[in-house]
Amino acid sequence: MSHCTKFEFTYTDEEAIAKAFVKLGLEPTTALVAEFNSDFSKKALGPLGYMGKRQFRAICARAENGFNFFACKIEDPVYTLLIERESRSPGDEVIMADLASRFQRAYVGVAIDATLRRIEATGIPARLQESADGFEVEFGSNYEYSVRVTLSGNEVKEEVFGVKGDICTTLTQELESLLASPSAELLTEWKPEYTVVHEEQTLQILSARL
Template identity: 70%
Template structure:
């Protein structure tokens, strides 16, 4: 393993958000979302034109069982996922938590797809396997190299396996740019392999083309 990096997860890319909706089988749309301080202000005052205390541009979609997902643009490069339903039942809180996790996983999956695309485009075959806590990217002629991405709550951990030299940082640039905000601190633990000059032909190809 060349390095292990941990960082706080964030929704940061609008195109990736839209593709995440698609992964969940939901057609996304854009809308203006208002935040209300109470049901009264939403249901009563909203009918007479009150727009709430804040408005956000959002990418939104609805599940088959009428849960509404809103990914609101809080500021440039920063989005927040909100989930609501018109009529709330006792089971809805658990369902909404599962939906939030499913959407996060779909978003991360899109970022994984982009990394696979970059590696493939460099001339090195790549594939992805889903694991219990995340994803495993395998690449190389015999898929002997790997990037293991796991997520627990809002923490992402990426581990690069078998890669020698500074190419390992190039491999994870796409993931880090799509899964964290520019101000997020990346906590990286370097392994001895990082200081080794990469000699394998596969790594030389990646280094030249990524």
């Protein structure tokens, strides 16, 4: 392993959010959504034109059973995921937590897809492996190198295996831009492989083309 980095997960990219909705079979739209002080002001005053105390740009989608997703840009440049249903029922909290988890995984999957395409664009064979807790992009003539992303709640752990030299940071640059806010603290553990000069042909190609 050349490095292991941990950081707090954040939704940062509007296009990636839209693609995550598509991965779930949903149709994303954009809208201006309002924040209300109470359910009363929302249900009683909203129909009369009251727009709440604040409005936010959001990417929205409607899921099964009347649940609605809102990825709201409450604080620039990151998005906050909200899920609600107009008529609440017992057990909704469990369903909404599951929907949020599924959407988070889909969003991480979009970031992984982007990394896979970047590697494939260099002409190096690459493939994706999925597990219950994350994703792994394997690449190289014998798939001897890999980038693994593990998701645990709101913590992301990225690990680069088999890669020598500082090319490992280039490999994960896009992942970090999509999964972490610009102000996030990235806790990186550097391994001895990071300081080794990469002489393998695959790594030289990556270094030149990424």
